[in-house]
Amino acid sequence: MEVTAALTDHLAHLSRLHFSEEEKGEIQKDLEKMVAFVETLSQVDTTGIEPLMHIGQFANVLRADEIQGSISQEQALQNAAGTGTSFFQVPKVIRK
Numbered sequence: 001m002e003v004t005a006a007l008t009d010h011l012a013h014l015s016r017l018h019f020s021e022e023e024k025g026e027i028q029k030d031l032e033k034m035v036a037f038v039e040t041l042s043q044v045d046t047t048g049i050e051p052l053m054h055i056g057q058f059a060n061v062l063r064a065d066e067i068q069g070s071i072s073q074e075q076a077l078q079n080a081a082g083t084g085t086s087f088f089q090v091p092k093v094i095r096k
Helices: 005-014 021-042 073-077
Strands: none
Touching (some): 005 021
C-alpha cells in the first residue's frame, strides 16, 4: 500500500488534526514505516499455528459479579443541588 500526501491529508481531516507541511512529511514517513511493518507480518508463515484468544495463560482475571447492597433514592439525592425532584438536575449542555 502506498502512503501518499492525499492519504495523509485525508487521515488528518478524518481525525480533525492540522499539520504543517513539514509535519505532514514526517507523518507520511511514519505511516509508510507502519504499513511496511504490517506487510512484513503478512508474509510470515502461520500454517499450523492456532490463533490466540489471550496472550497470557489466564483466560479471565476479572472478579466475579456479586450482588451488593445499594443506597436508597433519598440517600443518593440528599446532597444534590436540585432537591425538588426525584432525579439529578444538571446544566443543559446540548443546544438545538
